[in-house]
Amino acid sequence: MDKSAFEEPTTITGPMHNELRHDSAHKHVAGTADYIDDMPEPAGTLHGALGLTDRAHAEIVDMDLSAVAALPGVVSVLTAKDMPHSNDISPTHLHDEPVLAEGRVQFHGQPAFAVIAETRDIARRAARLAKITYRDxxxxxDVADAMAGGGELVTPPLTLQRGDAEAELKRAPRRLKGKMRIGxxxxxxxxxxxxxxxxxxxDEVTVWVSTQHPSEIQHMVAQVLGVPSNxxxxxxxxxxxxxxxKETQGNQFAALAAVAARKLRRAVKFRPDRDDDMVATxxxxxxxxxxxxxxxxxGQILAVQATYAARCGFSADLSGPVTDRALFHADNAYFYPHVKLTSQPLKTNTVSNTAFRGFGGPQGMVGCERIIEEVAYALGKDPLEIRKLNFYGDKDSDRNVTPYHQKIEDNIIRRIVEELEASAExxxxxxxxxxxNRSSRVIRKGIALTPVKFGISFTLTHLNQAGALVHVYNDGSVHLNHGGTEMGQGLYTKVAQVLADSFQIDIGRVKITATTTGKVPNTSATAASSGSDLNGMAAFDAARQIKARLVAFAVERWQTTPENVTFVPNHVKIGEEFVPFAEFIGQAYAARVQLSAAGFYKTPKIHWDRAAGRGTPFYYFAYGAAVSEVSIDTLTxxxxxxRVDVLHDVGRSLNPAIDIGQVEGGFVQGMGWLTTEELWWDEKGRLRTHAPSTYKIPLASDRPKIFNVRLAEWSENAEKTIGRSKAVGEPPxxxxxSVLEALSMAVASIADYRECPRLDTPATPERVLMAVERLRGR
Amino acid sequence: MAQASDSIRFILNDTEIALSDVAPTATLLDFLRLERRLTGTKEGCAEGDCGACTVLVGRLAIDSKDGESLVYETVNACIRFVGSMNATHVVTVEHLAGSDGTLHPVQQAMVDFHGSQCGFCTPGIVMSLYALWLTNDNPSRAAIEKALQGNLCRCTGYEPILRAAEAAAKERPAVVFDPITRTREAVAARLKALRQSETIIVRKEEDCLIVPADTAGLATALADYPTATIVAGATDVGLWVTKQMRSLNPVVFINAIPELQRIESSKTGLAIGAGVSYTAAFEALASAYPSFGRLLDRLGGEQVRNMGTIGGNIANGSPIGDSPPPLIALGATVSLRSKDGTRSLPLENFFIAYGKQDRRPGEFVESIFVPALAEDDRFAAYKVTKRRDEDISALLGAFRISLEADRVKTARIAFGGMAATPKRAKAVEAALMRQPWTEDTVRIAQAAFETDFQPISDWRATGAYRMLAAKNLLMRFFLESMGEKAQIERFEDVA
Structure with a gap:
């Protein structure tokens, strides 16, 4: 044994709360990080393309695919009838979402067949040769069409109610009604x-797929093929x-690839062109x-009544929980003494809408902040003043109950807002x-401070579970696998930090491995910002089990007590002795200690009764606030x-570098949603903004010129989450x-702030100019 | 037709490539990914908008002293055709790191500043930053933004990427570390040797691609194949292939013809060869017509500006092309050439109707002549888009006015996005003529837009917005002529 074994080891690389870089960063920049299209293809791989329809709503009278099949290089053409067991991939099991349209087309671009060919190019060319006859x-x-057409819903609506909103609205000294369109x-x-x-x-098939939800892909592929999940x-x-x-929208591609692969006994890849991807998902x-x-x-709010009507598309997909979450955030950070909120998940002949970062919450919150603005402009006050007046109270207040009857016990919004208000001047x-604005004729400016309170947990309670599989090999290296997926958010890095911290080993000893249904089963989607909360805890649990066995082994071998066995940096300390981790593991292996464990975690405390609209759907809340300043050109x-200043709460950050990246990236993505990103359907129901040439996400030059982002370093999760951290994916x-409201203020300056501009989103330059025009001369 | 070669020859990283059976519409991206298995370069959109496929292309270019220098520019591999690669040096992300795996300073900074999240856009961003790194060791934030105009990132919000670019610029380790600097002279010599002296014709089955060495060769090729598709930068034609799946045959690539690359400046104006890229034209146009320069800064991304040409923008006849309105307002003429000779006509007469230009079979656009501004001419061009950069115009207005004794002496006003072709606003011009240059005159002239245009509504803007904004652009032009700040400038610190 070397002498160092008795010296106190100092630290490890990559524990929790460290600013570690993304585990794949080196590979990203070198071009060596493999995405699925980069993997070497098995010999004889075939390529698929979707055959898209071009009617928004029609019966398929006839589908002549002879020219498709006849193109040299085409191997097979699949239609609904070729699905071996089921043509259904509805994630909610409502049987409303076919893999391929059968008999009826429900949106412009809905796939009705698939071509399998020797090359992707041939498959794409062949897919355009179909002759489909329709009866329109x-x-x-859109929502207006759907309402006019009778308001058919894709899934049951939700109502949240507390007190008597109707009566209090009548009694209130002031009352305002309005409408807002949110894109x-x-x-x-x-x-x-x-x-x-x-x-x-x-009957086996292996599918590599770009998905946030491998287990659902597994189940859907099994269902379509008619084979067991195993x-x-x-x-x-x-x-x-x-x-x-990629929560549910990968089902179609995976199912079609699997069906073709089983049928043709060859590997089959589907990689839709960007246009097809944007049209069909x-x-x-x-x-x-x-x-x-x-x-x-x-400006004290007395009662709120609101209906949130959503364009859901032709099927339910996740529209139920998405529209639910809109209502869960229709209060944002404000207490409504009397409230009634209703969702209206409308059926439309458009692609079925799905999950997107925030999952309905952002729309709920935008509607809420419009209400605050309305109140402020009606009273001639700064909206921030109205906000402060209506914030939820703290734990012991009588103003801390949400419209869904959950008590808010971790409220820090006032401190966040006041610190930011001061630091951003x-x-x-x-x-x-x-x-x-008084003296500037063409250019006008606006500023706004808006808060965020976001509920963390899947509102479908049973999804709040996760598994991890950890192996310690006899050389002391560690293999990590869990049910979460990596989409850039740094989940793999954070969970590896949890393991490094648990075993007190350098993170370099932890090998992060691809998510697979073969190692961790029955996983939930990596969604709802829950990735590190759930998978971090599951990995922690696996490590705990292995460590318990290791401690028991050490107690026996060294004839000591459990308190005398501790995991210290890259060593195990037994009594006064420091045994290098690898050496210790080697001995444990020789003593036949099981060095592998499946960890598991389920979120405590939460429950939700949807029918009653009551419960504790969220384990905790994440908070944040931003101040944005904008300039507008009132001629165009x-x-x-x-400038943007942000103060955001991630509890005790697992990795501040990654978390700041999430805040900055989430901010710019949300800003794009509210400003330049516009989806535009023509009268035939064709999506005409189906590529980056027509659909404009933010560029580097759109990001705030000055962008100050800080984490609330004093914050610590009140609940016992992994490392007392908080979720970070969605809230930012x-x-x-705040950008939207700052634009609104700049517009309002035209009429001396006497009128709420009612700026809808996305607030494109056109919407801003038209709002300016509305206010001119008032 | 005489020909020196039946293959396209270029250098890929450190390997010399010779292709004698390449299809005219084969893209550089597919060649890299499918044939060479260089999968670091990604496909994000296949239309030159997202930048995930960015690579550097080195070529021998005419420099300001009429000599030659090896320049490296970013391009979108997804819409660049392999047939246009002769005598170039293609550099992909795989070429940047040292042979021992040591990252290039640009790559290392991206790691250190957390510039990647999902990583898919990252190789393209690395290449765009690398191009900037090669030419600028102290870039302003605006310069970095400009270098990234053709790169979309959906994860980071860009801030860490800007920090990485700033940090990398200062990292100048031993020159030998940088792959391009290290091999510059040898590569330039190789490219000289690869350069064609006569027309290249490559056939693949029924298809044929032609790369003329000079304008005479081009004229001959078009006389032989009057229906051939002429491709300069491929920033539009590329999409015909990747998006519309059109079969083009034969294709004539003109991007390497030296005579079409010339810019000649004289007292009377600028003559710009049809093959001059936006990037190459920038300096001359921006110094003669500063507002034109600011407009070019917002045309496409850097990759598109490096590939696309003003000649192509004209020949294409798009109603929303960015260069025709300012060129019409400036009174530009276009020269067309065929085997039978050359003719020139005012640019506005070239655009006949939507999709129809006055280009006869066998003709090609040879050059554009832009008259110099007179001392008292005021000129401005304004582009209005949903997103400030790398967006297609909702409308674009260009104004050239001269005054005499505070009255309007001449007025040329042209708009894009307001009609089926780029078009002059003749009623507006008439309303201004001989009137005092005052706000009242402008208000009266604004109404004349209704006579000139009936703009359509589409996904870029409604007709109502286009009309209102067009009128307001005239007001902006007036207010700016009075010294008032009447627009938001993003790139104030870019020369």
Whole structure:
């Protein structure tokens, strides 16, 4: 034994709370990080393409695919009838979402067949040769159409109610009604959907797919093929972005690849072109919010009644929980003494909308902040003043119950907002801006401070579970696997930090491995910001089990007590002796200690009764606030975000570098949603913004010119989460509501701030200019 | 037709490539990924907008002293055709790190500053930052933004990427570490040797691609194949292939013809060869017509500006092309050449109707002549888009006015996005002529836009917005002529 064994080891690399870089960063920049299309293809791999329909709503009278099949290089053409067992991939099991349209087309671009060919190019060319005869049916494209057409819903609505909103609205000294349109959003993950299916023995198939939800892919592929789940293995090492767009939307590609692979006994890859990806997969829901607010002369809100109507598309997909979450955030950080909120998940002849970072919460919150603005402009006050007046109270207050009857026990919004207000010099800047606007003819400025309170947990309680599989090999190296997926958010890095911390070993000893249904079963989607909360805890649990066995082994071998065995940096301390970790593991192996464990975690405390609209759907809340300053050009409506200051709460950060990246990235993505990203369907129901040439996500030059992002370093999760951290994926997306409101203020300056501009989203230059025009002369 | 070669020859990283059976529409990206298994370069959109496929292309370019220098520019491999690669040096992300795996300073900074999240856009961003690193050791934030105009990142919000670019610029380790600096002279010599002296014709089955060495060769090729598709930068034609799946045959690539690369400046104006890229034209245009320069800064991304040409923008006849309106306002003429000779006509007469230009079979656009501004001419061009950079115009207005005794002496106003072709606003011009240059005159002239245009509504803007903004652009032009700040400038610190 070397002498160092008795010296106190100091630290490890990569424990929790460290600013560790992304585990794949080196590979990202070198071009060596493999995405599915980069993997070497098995010999004889075939390529698929979707055959898209071009009617919004129609019966398929005839589908002549002879020219498709006849193109040299085409191997097979699949239609609904070729699905071996089931043509259904509805994630909610409502049987409303076919793999391939059968008999009826329900949105423009719905796939009705698939071509399998020797090359991707041939498959794409062949897919355009179909002759489909339709009998057109009336179609409904947006919320207004759907309401006019009778308001058919894709899934049951939700009502949240507390007190008597109707009566209090009548009684309130002041009352305002309005409507707000909130646009949808395309995910625009840089890596489009992709699936590669490789047939195996018997009924087996292995699918590599860019998905946030491997278990669901597994179940859907099994269902379509008519095989048990144990025949299907789904793998994903990393995605080139997900943002919710790969929670359910990969099902179609995986199912088709698997069906073709089983049928043809060859590997089959589906990689849709960007246009097909954008046309044929779901997006963020757009909403029409109808609100009615009662308040007093100070701006204290007395009652709110609101309906959140959403364009859901032709099927339910995740529209139920998405529209639910809109209601869960229709209060944002404010106490409504009397409230009634209703969702209206409307059926339309458009692609079925789906999960997108925030999952309905952002739309709920944007509607809420519009109400605050309305109250402020009606009273001639700074919206921030109205906000402060209406914040939820703290734990012991009588103003801490949400519309869903959950008590808020961890409220820190007041401290966040007040610290930010001071550090960003909000008041002085606002005064200066009002002064500037007085003398500036064309350019006007605006500033706004908006808060975020976001509930963390899947609202479908049973999804709040996770598994991890940890092996310690006899050389002391550690293999980590868990049910979470890596889409850039740094989940793999954070969970590896948990293991490094648990075993007190350098993170370099931990090998992070691709997510696979073969190692950790029955996982939930990596969604709802829950990735590190759930998987971090599951990995922690696996490490705990292995460590317990190791301690028992040490107690026996060294004849000591458990208190005398501790894991210290890269060593195990037994009594006064420091045994290097690898050496210790080697001995444990020789003593036949089981060095592998499956960890498990389920979130405590939460429950939710949807029918009653009551419960504790959220384990805790994440908070944040942002101040944004903008300039607008009142001749064209063009604008610039001059400065943004953010203070955001991630509890005790597992990795501040990664968390700041999530805050900055979420902010810019949310800003894009509220400003330049516009989805546009024509009268035929065709999506005409189906590529980056027509759909404009933010560029480097759109990001705030000055961008100060800080984490609330004093914050610690009140609940016992992993390292007392908080989820970070979704909450920052809502911080740029401050950009929208700052634009609104700049517009309002035209009429001396006497009128709420009612700026809808996305607040494109056109919407800004048209709002300016509305206010001119008032 | 005389020909020196039946293959396309270029250097890929450190390997010399010769292709004698390449299809005219084969893209560089597919060649890299499918044939060479260089999978670091990604496909994000296949239309030149996201930048995930960014590579550097080195070529021998005419420099300001009429000599030659090896320049490296970012391009979108997804819409660049392999047939256009002769005598170039293609550099992909795999070429950057040292042979021992040591990262290039640009790559290392991206790691150190957390510039990647999902990582899919990252190789393209690394290449764009690398191009900047090669030419600028102290870039302003605006310069970095400009270098990244053609790169989309959906994860990071860009801030860490900007920090990485700033840090990398200062990292100048031993020159030998940088792959391009290290091999510059040898590569330049190789490219000289690879350069064609006569037309290259490559056939693959029924398809044929032609790369003329000079304009005479081009004229001959077009006389032989009057229906051939002429491709300069491929920033539009590329999409016909990747998106519309069109079969083009034959294709004539003109990007390497030296005579079409010339810019000649004289007292009377600028003559710009049809093959001059936006990037190459920038300096001359921006110094003669500063507002034109600011407009070019917002045309496409850097990759598109490096590939796309003003000649192509004209020949294409798009109603939303960015260069025709300012060129029409400036009174530019276009020269067309065929085997039978050359003719020139005012640019505005070239655009006949939507998709229809006055280009006869066998003709090609040879050059554009832009008259110099007179001393008292005021000129401005304004582009209005949903997103400030790398967006197609909702509308674009260009104004050239001269005054005499505070009255309007001449007025040439042209708009894109307001009609089926780039078009002059003749009623507006008439309303201004001989009137005092005052706000009242402008208000009266604004109404004349209704006579000139009936703009359509589409996904870029409604007709109502286009009309209102067009009127307001005239007001902006007036207010700016009075010294008032009437627009938001993003790139104030970019020369």
């Amino acid at each position: 049916l009336p179609h409904m494209i 949808g959003q395309e995910h625009f993950y840089l890596e489009g959907h992709i699936a590669l299916a490789i047939p195996g023995e018997d 025949a299907v293995t789904v793998n994903v090492r990393r995605m080139g972005g997900g943002f919710g767009g 779901g997006k963020r829901h757009d909403f029409l919010v109808d609100y009615d607010v009662g308040f007093d002369d100070e 909000y008041q002085a800047r606002r005064t200066a801006i009002v002064e500037f 409506g063009e604008y610039l975000v001059d 997306l809502m911080l740029p509501i």
